[in-house]
Amino acid sequence: MRLQQKPKRKAVQIMSDNIKTEQPLIQVKNLKQYFDVNMGWFKNKPLKAVDDVSFNINKGETLGLVGESGCGKTTVGRTILHLYKPTSGEVIYNGNPIKTKADIKKFREKATMVFQDPYSSLNPRMTVSDIIGEPLDVHKLYENKKEREEKILELMDHVGLNSEHAARYAHEFSGGQRQRIGIARSLAVNPDFIVCDEPVSALDVSIQAQVINMFDELQDKLGLTYLFIAHDLLVVRHISDRIAVMYIGKMVELADAETIYTRPLHPYSQSLLSAVPVPDPKIARANKRIVLKGDIPSPLNAPSGCPFRTRCQYAKPICAEQVPEFQEVEKGHFVACHRVKEIN
Numbered sequence: 001m002r003l004q005q006k007p008k009r010k011a012v013q014i015m016s017d018n019i020k021t022e023q024p025l026i027q028v029k030n031l032k033q034y035f036d037v038n039m040g041w042f043k044n045k046p047l048k049a050v051d052d053v054s055f056n057i058n059k060g061e062t063l064g065l066v067g068e069s070g071c072g073k074t075t076v077g078r079t080i081l082h083l084y085k086p087t088s089g090e091v092i093y094n095g096n097p098i099k100t101k102a103d104i105k106k107f108r109e110k111a112t113m114v115f116q117d118p119y120s121s122l123n124p125r126m127t128v129s130d131i132i133g134e135p136l137d138v139h140k141l142y143e144n145k146k147e148r149e150e151k152i153l154e155l156m157d158h159v160g161l162n163s164e165h166a167a168r169y170a171h172e173f174s175g176g177q178r179q180r181i182g183i184a185r186s187l188a189v190n191p192d193f194i195v196c197d198e199p200v201s202a203l204d205v206s207i208q209a210q211v212i213n214m215f216d217e218l219q220d221k222l223g224l225t226y227l228f229i230a231h232d233l234l235v236v237r238h239i240s241d242r243i244a245v246m247y248i249g250k251m252v253e254l255a256d257a258e259t260i261y262t263r264p265l266h267p268y269s270q271s272l273l274s275a276v277p278v279p280d281p282k283i284a285r286a287n288k289r290i291v292l293k294g295d296i297p298s299p300l301n302a303p304s305g306c307p308f309r310t311r312c313q314y315a316k317p318i319c320a321e322q323v324p325e326f327q328e329v330e331k332g333h334f335v336a337c338h339r340v341k342e343i344n
Contacts, residue, residue, distance in 0.1 A: 023095055024056035025225050026080065026193055031089035033072075033079045037300060047300045049075040051249040052089075054326070059192070062219070062226040064240030064257065066233060066272070068296060072249040073229045074116070077195040080227070081113055093193070109139050112186040116198040118178035122170040128181055129166040132156065135188040155184040158221075159214060176207035183214070187222070196228045200235065208232075212239055233276050237261055245269045248299050248307040251326060255333040265335045265344050268308050306338065314343050 033050040050072045057063045065073050078084050080091050082104045091098045098107050112135070115121035122131055132152050135141070142148040153163050159180040170178055179199060186194055196215065200208040212235060218224055230236050236243060236257075243260040245253040245268065253266040264270045271290040278287060292311045297303055303310050309319040318338050326336040337343075 022058070025059040025094060026057040026227075027090075027092035028056070028076075028080060029054050029090040029092070031076070031079060031091070032087045033075050033084055034087040045300060048249050048302060049299060050079060051299075051302075053246075053249075053251050055244060055251065055254060057193070057225055057227060059225055060219070060223055061241040062228050062239055064236035064243040065227060065229045065246065066231070066236050066243060067246035069231070070296065070299070071246045072299070073246055074197050076246070077113065077197050077227055077229055081108065081111055081195060083113075109189050110191050111193040111195070112189060112191045113195040113197060114179075114182055114186050114199045117202050118175055118182055119202070121182055122178060124170055127167055127169055128156070128161070131170070131181060132184045132188055135185060139189055141189065151188070155187055158187060158218065159184045174207075175203050176210060179203060179207075179211055180214070183211075183218075187218070190222075191224070193225045193227070196226055196230075198230050201231060208235070215239060233272065245272065248297060248302055250307055250336065251334075252308065252336045253334065254326075255330075259333060265329065265333065265340050266308075266337050267312050267314055267343065306336075314339050 031050055031053045032048070034046040034048050036044040037047050039045050053072075053076060055063070065076065067073055075084065079086050082091070082098060093107050093111065096103070098104060126134075129149075129152050132155055133148055136148055136151060142151060152166065156163065156165065161177065161180055161184065165173075165177075170181065173181065179202075183199075199215075200211050203211060215226070215228075216239065219226065226239075228236065228239055237260075240257045242254065242256050244251055245260070245264075245266065247268050253260065253264065253269045260269065261273060264273055267290075271292050274287065274290040293313075294311045297307065297310060303320070305318075305320040305322055306312070306315070306324050309315040312319070316339065322338070324336045324338045326334055329335050329340055
């Protein structure tokens with residue numbers, strides 16, 4: 001099955017003081033998520049999984065979040081939903097800051113998550129009906145058992161599951177079907193916002209296309225907003241309106257999807273995109289692969305200044321002395337690099 005052509009949405013500008021836009025659905029301001037690591041002899045050291053990340057997501061759009069394994073993508077998604085309590089920073093939903101337990105409970109009625117592994121995210125002791133119906137029970141979204149059953153069957157229909165599947169258990173389904181169950185569960189509270197944490201990485205390529213097409217159809221049908229976390233840059237390009245690139249807990253570039261793919265400005269984004277396979281052999285031979293030197297530093301011992309400087313071919317002394325500001329270098333295009341204007 002092939003990916004369907006996604007229609008272009010209206011471009012949205014963010015984070016610029018000079019541009020007035022409608023209020024974003026999700027605002028993330030200076031988000032930090034540190035985990036204390038025991039270093040022995042009663043000493044703890046903070047592991048900076050997410051370090052001062054800010055971005056907005058507008059209603060009805062998809063923001064893709066990419067980067068190497070361990071860069072903090074999943075932690076960003078989980079911290080936004082307060083599955084992890086933020087170390088500092090602010091998450092604002094529809095103009096309302098999420099601070100108290102009451103705020104979190106109200107927020108989770110409109111924000112859910114699709115997890116990466118469909119094999120471990122479903123309770124093996126529960127039927128499909130119970131799995132999908134659990135959010136309805138928690139938030140008391142029905143008046144009687146008949147209404148509950150009708151809602152469950154409606155959700156199953158949304159994701160392409162038959163009504164006879166309701167009484168089965170998770171182990172009786174394929175990977176793609178299990179992920180559909182997880183998506184149906186996330187839709188149960190009628191959300192506005194869904195964090196999709198690598199929802200197709202554990203699936204076969206043919207099944208990936210079906211699930212991605214389903215995400216597109218659900219977004220058009222229900223007006224959903226996505227934070228789409230993934231490794232596959234081609235998938236992210238297809239589904240996203242804008243793309244953010246992360247490296248060791250920091251956001252290094254953010255722009256609309258087409259700009260990121262045709263004209264990336266940060267050296268790390270350029271190296272990532274040079275690794276994307278091209279189906280045309282002539283173009284592939286003409287493209288020069290940017291091979292990064294060294295290994296990814298640990299977020300436990302991140303480099304001073306710019307976190308990418310130890311692997312960057314353009315690094316200068318200033319890169320070790322100062323953390324680059326995440327600033328708008330072109331309209332709607334944000335980059336964190338001291339030398340962005342010199343090297344592009």
